[in-house]
Every structure is written in C-alpha cells, then in structure tokens.
Amino acid sequence: MRQFSGFFGPYGGQFVPEPVKSMLDELDHAFQKYRNDPEFFDEYQYYLRQYAGRPNPLYFCANLTRHLGGAKIYLKREDLNHLGAHKINNTIGQILLAKRMGKKKIIAETGAGQHGVATAATAALMGMECTIYMGAVDVERQRLNVFRMEMMGARVVPAQSGQKTLKEAVDEAIEAWVREGDAFYLLGSAVGPHPYPLMVREFQAVVGREAREQILAQEGRLPDACIACVGGGSNAIGLFSGFMDDTEVRLIGVEPAGRGLEYGQHAATLCLGEPGTMHGFYSYMLKDASGGPAEVYSISAGLDYPSVGPEHAYLKDSGRAQYVYASDQEAVDAFFLLSRLEGIIPALESAHALAHAVAVAPTLPRDAVLVVNLSGRGDKDVEQVERLVRQGELRIPSL
Known part of the structure; x- marks a missing residue:
C-alpha cells in the first residue's frame, strides 16, 4: 500500500490546532519537494553508507536454528548500524530535510534512548x-544513553508529567516545538500527525529494501514471514515496506505484554486496544476509563507507548499484517538465548520479535524461512536486566 493523502484507510490525519497544522503543512511541503530530489537522495544515501555503515548484513542464525529444530531464522542486523539501532536511518533523513528548510534547532523525544x-x-x-x-x-533506566546524548552536545530534559515515560516525552517535546516556532521537531517513530508516519516509513524503508534483496540472494526466494517488534512501529514498518506487495510473505508485529494483560501492565495496543485519537493522529490506542490514553508498561522503554502508527492500524484491519504479543519474561528468555547461542545481545525491544520467532520456528518445516528485524543492540539493557534478575523480578533461563 502506498498512501500520500495523510490517511491509511481511516487512520492517520492531522487532529491538531490551526497553528500546529500550519507547521505540519510547511513540513509536508518540504518533504514532498525533496523526497524525490536526486541531490537530496544522493546525500541521504551517502550518509547511510559512510556514516551509518549501510548496508548491514542479513545474518543466518545457524546455532539458534539448529537448537530450535525448525524454520531457518535470519536476523536483519540493524544493531550493527552506527550507534546500534535502526533509528539513525530516520534521523539522517529528517535532519537533512531540516537543513533544507533553514532550521537550526532540533527538538526530539526518546523512549529507550x-x-x-x-x-x-x-x-x-x-x-x-x-x-x-x-x-x-x-532517564533512570537508560542512564548510559542519557550520558551518550549529553556527550554529543544534546540537552536532555526529563519529562516529569504523568507516568514520566515515552508518552509524556512526546507531549513535552510537542509543546516545546510549538512554543519555539523556529525549531524542527524530529519524531522518532511512525506515529503522530501527517506527514510524520509517511515520512518515517520512507526513511526506514531502506531496512525492507535491503532485507528483500539479501534474502533473495541467500535463499533464492522470499521468506515465509517477516517479524518485528512494535511500539510506535518504525522498525516494523521499515521491514514490512519491502514485502508489502508480496502477499505470500506473512507480516507479524510483536507488541509488549509486559507483566500481564491487566490494565497498566502491558502496551499491547493493536491486540487489546481500540481506535482513538492522541498526539494529533487517529489510530488504535489503549484507553483509560475516561477514554484518554491508558497507563502502559513494558520492560522495554522503547515500546511502552499507548498508541501505534496508523499504517499498522490499517494493516491490522485489512488483514495484511498480524499482531501478537510477548511478555517481559519471554523477551528476556530470547535476550539470553540469542546471547548464548550466537554471541549477539539484542535490544529488549528486538527480543520481543525474537521471542515470537523462537516460539513458532519449531512448529514450521525446516525449509521455512523467518526474517526477524534485530532493531537494536542490547548493551543499553544489560544493567537493567542484571538488576531485575538480582532482585528476583526475572529469571535467567536455562538452555
């Protein structure tokens, strides 16, 4: 599906005050102007190659596959990008756009950092x-990433409202953007009002393009399924975009079931939520008793968001993609399993996707192929996992 009107089916749009709409329209105009500009594209590709380090490998997990005794598992190694995650694909694109718009200041939000x-x-x-x-x-559970941001000259502002997690970071970043007026708001996921979901998808589509070419080169065919974690949904939509028209390829998004499926203990928006509006766009969301954004939780700071990108909502309703969930413990089990069998420490976000692959691979034929997006590396999560294990909140699995 290719959507340029600001909606994906009924989802998306711009549900914002008029002053914000004029700022979004300025951004949309610039994006539409430069997205097909050869000079912009060449500069973007230059930085993806020379700065981010693309292309990154599609790695066959021979040990993990043998251990599970079923489908072949491949990892799209976004963890090998400069700085260790898929996020740089989008930040390069948006900041190059900001330069062309004459902006000098960048405002952003972050969850896991x-x-x-x-x-x-x-x-x-x-x-x-x-x-x-x-x-x-x-800020407290991702101290290392906070220091890394500050090392590179950024000012990190703790969001103190509400649950003090990703939703509140987005709230306060948007308020600052509107207040300052001349800054560029660099949204990190495929959420928010138009044109952000489309723009982030376009800058993350490199993940799917590379993965498609690589699996065809290595296996001579397309995979049976592509699997990615879903919070806001940027890494998943990037991978899915490369296979959207290949209806024989299943697209599977994995949300966080957290500590359980009771209110406030998870962030499984597509699995357990309903349509609603927040942060200026219409999509699935988890709601409290009054219809506002629910309290949410995940062990992964990058997944605890009470809504989801509107394109994912459309893919769910249309049946093109399937959305499931994995618990904290299932993600941690996968976190340790990949570390022990392949020497690769995955981000806790990515470990949710891996957990689903680990569960389904043994049920599939040995010639089946699964592509899992390893959206980031887990260095940032090691201290947190060690602390939770030491406190008895999580257990270390045995092989």
Missing part, C-alpha cells in the same frame, strides 16, 4: 542545536 542518541549524533554532525525530551523514569 536510541532515537535520542541517533538524533544527538546527527545534530552534532550537521552542526545543529539539539534538545531531547525523555521520560524521567526512562
């Missing part, structure tokens, strides 16, 4: 002032 780190790095590269909003709770 990977988008914040990528934003800080790209802003430093391009000589731009950078302020990043991060939930106060996430």
Whole structure:
C-alpha cells in the first residue's frame, strides 16, 4: 500500500490546532519537494553508507536454528548500524530535510534512548542545536544513553508529567516545538500527525529494501514471514515496506505484554486496544476509563507507548499484517538465548520479535524461512536486566 493523502484507510490525519497544522503543512511541503530530489537522495544515501555503515548484513542464525529444530531464522542486523539501532536511518533523513528548510534547532523525544542518541549524533554532525525530551523514569533506566546524548552536545530534559515515560516525552517535546516556532521537531517513530508516519516509513524503508534483496540472494526466494517488534512501529514498518506487495510473505508485529494483560501492565495496543485519537493522529490506542490514553508498561522503554502508527492500524484491519504479543519474561528468555547461542545481545525491544520467532520456528518445516528485524543492540539493557534478575523480578533461563 502506498498512501500520500495523510490517511491509511481511516487512520492517520492531522487532529491538531490551526497553528500546529500550519507547521505540519510547511513540513509536508518540504518533504514532498525533496523526497524525490536526486541531490537530496544522493546525500541521504551517502550518509547511510559512510556514516551509518549501510548496508548491514542479513545474518543466518545457524546455532539458534539448529537448537530450535525448525524454520531457518535470519536476523536483519540493524544493531550493527552506527550507534546500534535502526533509528539513525530516520534521523539522517529528517535532519537533512531540516537543513533544507533553514532550521537550526532540533527538538526530539526518546523512549529507550536510541532515537535520542541517533538524533544527538546527527545534530552534532550537521552542526545543529539539539534538545531531547525523555521520560524521567526512562532517564533512570537508560542512564548510559542519557550520558551518550549529553556527550554529543544534546540537552536532555526529563519529562516529569504523568507516568514520566515515552508518552509524556512526546507531549513535552510537542509543546516545546510549538512554543519555539523556529525549531524542527524530529519524531522518532511512525506515529503522530501527517506527514510524520509517511515520512518515517520512507526513511526506514531502506531496512525492507535491503532485507528483500539479501534474502533473495541467500535463499533464492522470499521468506515465509517477516517479524518485528512494535511500539510506535518504525522498525516494523521499515521491514514490512519491502514485502508489502508480496502477499505470500506473512507480516507479524510483536507488541509488549509486559507483566500481564491487566490494565497498566502491558502496551499491547493493536491486540487489546481500540481506535482513538492522541498526539494529533487517529489510530488504535489503549484507553483509560475516561477514554484518554491508558497507563502502559513494558520492560522495554522503547515500546511502552499507548498508541501505534496508523499504517499498522490499517494493516491490522485489512488483514495484511498480524499482531501478537510477548511478555517481559519471554523477551528476556530470547535476550539470553540469542546471547548464548550466537554471541549477539539484542535490544529488549528486538527480543520481543525474537521471542515470537523462537516460539513458532519449531512448529514450521525446516525449509521455512523467518526474517526477524534485530532493531537494536542490547548493551543499553544489560544493567537493567542484571538488576531485575538480582532482585528476583526475572529469571535467567536455562538452555
């Protein structure tokens, strides 16, 4: 599906005050102007190659596949990008766009910190002032990423409202963007009002393009399924975009079931939510008793968001993609399993996708092929996991 009107089926749009709409329209005009401009595309590709380090490998997990005894598991190694995640694909594109719009200041939000780190790095590269909003709770559980952002010259502002996590970081970043007026708001996921979901998808589509070419080269055919974690949904929509028209390829998004499916204990928006409007766009969301955004939780700071990108909502309703969930413990089990069998420590976000692959691979024939998007590396999560294991909240699995 290719959608340029601001909606994906009924989802998306711009549900914002008029002053914000004029700022979004300015951004949309610039994006439509430059997205097919050869000079812009060449510069974007240059930085993806020479700065981010693309293309990254599609890696066959021979040990994990043998251990599970079923389908072949391939990892799209976004963890090998500069700074360790898929986020830089988008920050390069948006900051190059900001330069062409004459902007000097960047405002961004971050959850797990990977988008914040990528934003800080790209802003430093391009000589731009950078302020990043991060939930106060996430500041504490991702201290290393906070220091990395500050090392590269960014100012990190803890969001103190509400649950003090990703939703509140987005709230406060948008408020700052509107207040400052002349800044560029660099949204990190495929959420928000138009044109952000489309723009982020376009800049993350490199993941799917590469994965499609690589699996055809290595297997001589397309995969049976592509699997990615879903919070806001940027890494998943990037992978899915390369296979959207290949209806024989199943697209599977994995949401966080957290500690359980009771209110406030998970962030499984597409699986358990309903349509609604927040942060200026219409999509599935988890709601509280009054219809506002629900309290949510995930062990992964990058997944605890009460809504989801509107294109994912459309893919769910149309049946083109399937959405499932994995618990904290299932993600941690996958976190350790990949570390022990392949020597690769996945981000806790990515471990949710891996957990689903681990569950389904043994049920499939040995010639089946699964592509899992390893959206980031887990260095940032090791201290948190060690602490939770030491406190008895999680267990270390046995092989």
